Amino acid sequence: MPTQTAATPPRVLGLYDEPFWRHMKDDGRMHLQCCRDCGAWRYPPGPACHACLSPASDWKPVSGGGELLSWVTFHKQYLPAYPAPYNVIAVRLDEGPTLISNLIEDPEPDQRPIGRRVRLKVVAMADGVALPRFEFAD
Amino acid sequence: MKSLKRVASVIGVGHTDWVSDWHRVRAGERPDDCYGYAAGALRNALADAGIGKEQVNGLIVGPTTAYERMAEVVGLNVRWGDQADAVLSVVQACMAIESGAADVVALVYGNDQRSVGTQYGGPQAMGGDQFLSYVYHAPWGLTSQGALYALMFRRFCELHGVSERDLGHVAVAQREGSSRNPNAIQRKPISLDDYMAAPYITEPLRLFDYCLINDGGVALIIAEAGLARKLSPRAVSIEAVGRFDLNQGATSLEPRLTDFYRPAQQAVAEQIFGASGLDPSDIDVLQVYDSFSVHVPLALEGYGYCGIGESGRFMREKGIGLGGLLPTNTSGGHLSESYMQGWNHQIECVRQARGECGDRQIENCRRVHYTSDVAGKAVSIIYGA
Ligand SMILES: [Zn+2]
Numbered sequence: 001m002p003t004q005t006a007a008t009p010p011r012v013l014g015l016y017d018e019p020f021w022r023h024m025k026d027d028g029r030m031h032l033q034c035c036r037d038c039g040a041w042r043y044p045p046g047p048a049c050h051a052c053l054s055p056a057s058d059w060k061p062v063s064g065g066g067e068l069l070s071w072v073t074f075h076k077q078y079l080p081a082y083p084a085p086y087n088v089i090a091v092r093l094d095e096g097p098t099l100i101s102n103l104i105e106d107p108e109p110d111q112r113p114i115g116r117r118v119r120l121k122v123v124a125m126a127d128g129v130a131l132p133r134f135e136f137a138d
Numbered sequence: 139m140k141s142l143k144r145v146a147s148v149i150g151v152g153h154t155d156w157v158s159d160w161h162r163v164r165a166g167e168r169p170d171d172c173y174g175y176a177a178g179a180l181r182n183a184l185a186d187a188g189i190g191k192e193q194v195n196g197l198i199v200g201p202t203t204a205y206e207r208m209a210e211v212v213g214l215n216v217r218w219g220d221q222a223d224a225v226l227s228v229v230q231a232c233m234a235i236e237s238g239a240a241d242v243v244a245l246v247y248g249n250d251q252r253s254v255g256t257q258y259g260g261p262q263a264m265g266g267d268q269f270l271s272y273v274y275h276a277p278w279g280l281t282s283q284g285a286l287y288a289l290m291f292r293r294f295c296e297l298h299g300v301s302e303r304d305l306g307h308v309a310v311a312q313r314e315g316s317s318r319n320p321n322a323i324q325r326k327p328i329s330l331d332d333y334m335a336a337p338y339i340t341e342p343l344r345l346f347d348y349c350l351i352n353d354g355g356v357a358l359i360i361a362e363a364g365l366a367r368k369l370s371p372r373a374v375s376i377e378a379v380g381r382f383d384l385n386q387g388a389t390s391l392e393p394r395l396t397d398f399y400r401p402a403q404q405a406v407a408e409q410i411f412g413a414s415g416l417d418p419s420d421i422d423v424l425q426v427y428d429s430f431s432v433h434v435p436l437a438l439e440g441y442g443y444c445g446i447g448e449s450g451r452f453m454r455e456k457g458i459g460l461g462g463l464l465p466t467n468t469s470g471g472h473l474s475e476s477y478m479q480g481w482n483h484q485i486e487c488v489r490q491a492r493g494e495c496g497d498r499q500i501e502n503c504r505r506v507h508y509t510s511d512v513a514g515k516a517v518s519i520i521y522g523a
Contacts, residue, residue: 010276043390069289071289072285072342073340075338078281081279088279090289090390092396101278
């Protein structure tokens with residue numbers, strides 16, 4: 001990814017989002033809500049379990065492993081922190097949820113990125129935001 | 139929704155002058171606001187139906203106008219009303235008519251998105267932070283609808299054997315239609331080479347895969363089927379409607395990324411085809427909500443116009459242009475005619491079924507399938523002559 005100088009684009013910070021970002025910054029690890037009753041993992045954070053409707057959950061660390069579902073390259077700049085070209089990817093974590101993120105090194109088509117194993121790496125943005133990104137693990 | 143077969147018909151369609159307003163807005167004018175465009179379209183739809191507004195007893199307004207104010211502007215006191223997007227307006231009108239809540243329903247839509255610079259991308263796009271959607275992904279640089287479809291299409295290419303050049307058939311076919319449509323904004327024909335030579339916006343999508351942004355309005359008049367026959371010799375029957383929603387994993391784009399909407403489309407296909415004894419070979423013209431070209435190959439596979447993984451070959455060999463096996467978005471759609479968020483497609487469905495499309499008319503057009511597969515909802519209508 002290009003060097004970041006501008007502010008990280010705004011995060012949606014609803015009532016349930018804060019622990020996600022706090023853990024990322026304090027522990028350098030991604031935590032997600034895990035249902036205390038049925039064990040389903042949840043992303044984005046929310047008030048109830050989508051599987052069993054239980055309100056009880058715990059923030060637990062995820063393994064950081066996943067599979068790359070898709071990737072694109074932006075050729076147009078929309079945000080000061082993201083000069084073009086830059087990549088955006090979709091990753092399915094081993095725990096189940098799907099995340100939108102970036103690959104730390106821009107992928108090339110001949111790497112056949114789709115289906116490859118990736119591993120999470122927390123990156124410090126210029127403004128101090130700890131952002132979860134990924135790199136190839138295989 | 140089995141009870142909604144042939145309960146209502148479209149007796150009038152109307153729209154504003156998209157081409158003239160396109161030029162005026164580009165010259166810095168603001169010809170109308172959302173309400174003005176909608177009112178202009180309603181005038182034309184009532185004239186097309188040959189009825190006065192006092193015969194209207196139901197009203198549905200599009201998402202860009204407030205229901206009460208819109209009704210005030212056009213002077214309509216009604217016994218039933220609602221607000222909905224294009225495809226759901228038609229479904230709601232059928233439900234209101236079936237229930238007896240209304241028997242002549244006006245559907246009105248106006249949008250000044252170009253002249254006021256509505257943002258469909260960016261962190262605050264369309265109030266997106268309230269309902270998450272792609273705005274949730276802004277910290278990673280994903281803030282545009284186009285990027286969602288690019289993510290979806292890249293995976294679809296890999297799994298379904300479609301190439302970027304195959305996708306070009308959508309933009310090329312729709313420009314062929316718009317080149318024969320005096321109401322279309324972009325009318326210059328393009329070739330596959332022109333398509334491939336255009337710049338990427340979010341790779342793998344290129345310039346011609348993206349819809350226009352323009353001002354305008356659309357209105358439809360829908361009446362109970364028996365009454366419609368009395369009111370108009372050109373009534374077009376709403377043969378069937380179907381809907382299925384995929385909401386789980388919406389923010390993470392799961393229904394689009396891994397399922398390509400297919401389970402929803404297949405459930406809808408069962409509602410609109412299976413139960414009425416029709417199948418895709420009975421459809422003469424397909425109209426697909428095309429904020430991006432990508433919707434078309436997904437619909438071809440999802441609704442059974444070709445097998446899973448065969449949409450690339452279908453577009454290449456059988457064709458979706460005016461002379462193809464399945465003419466699709468014959469007016470030019472959102473890519474080339476006008477971006478009326480699905481509303482202009484309803485007009486084209488009606489005109490093709492009436493046989494009023496001039497140089498782009500598909501011969502012996504008896505049934506037109508419109509489908510809108512966006513934001514997790516698959517919704518389809520079959521219009522019949
Ligand atoms: Zn649970």
